[in-house]
Amino acid sequence: MSIRQFQAHRMQAPRDFQQIPNTPICVEIGAGKGKHALLFTGQNPQTTLYAIERTKEKFLAMQKQHQLEVREYLNPIHADALPWIVHALFPAQVEHFFILYPNPEPHNPAQRWLNMPFFEFLISRLKPNGTITLASNIPEYIDEAEQQLIELWKLPYEKQKIASDSARTHFEIKYLERGELCQQLLITKPQEYVTRFDDFMPLQGQIMSESSDAE
DSSP: OOSOOOOGGGOOOOTTOOOOOSSOEEEEESOTTSHHHHHHHHHSTTSOEEEEEOSHHHHHHHHHHHHHSOOTTEEEEESOHHHHHHHHOOTTOEEEEEEESOOOOTTOGGGSGGGSTHHHHHHHHEEEEEEEEEEESOHHHHHHHHHHIIIIIOOOEEEEEOOTTOOSSHHHHHHHHTTOOOEEEEEEOOTTOOOTTTTOOOOTTOOOOHHHHHO
């Protein structure tokens, strides 16, 4: 794979990190105030969803809303997504990742999800035939992601136009009300897909030793 390898073993554990069981789950990255997380777990009440949000203000809003609309299998997580995923998730554990309207990083293309070495690690956490939903209101972002899926990651996907009455996130509502084109890529991990992290177990709050680094 022609991209430098993500240094997973160097990831520090998030503050107040708690381990999770190795059971089938869904994960939302950048869950904001939790609108989609509550909607999804309301529609799928038996599905466990971990909804990760980095900013304290949005996380607290999601937590408050979760207290008002109790969802047994919704787990709001206040953390940066990369270290939490490295420390928490097992190989081939996740049924579906949601990345809805991520920061397009206009001045830092290397930080876009499909341009990051971390994306390979993310794929390793996805079960065979599992999926990733990547949504954006920026056509160039979707176009670039498509190109990366074809040329770099070699993953099958379906490009979908998001319906004008969709209301999964506050951003989505705002963009659609403006009449903007919102699109998503539904990315599938093939049964035989291989990454360099398929045997990498979650760090679970630990940091690998220097001897492990050298291996």
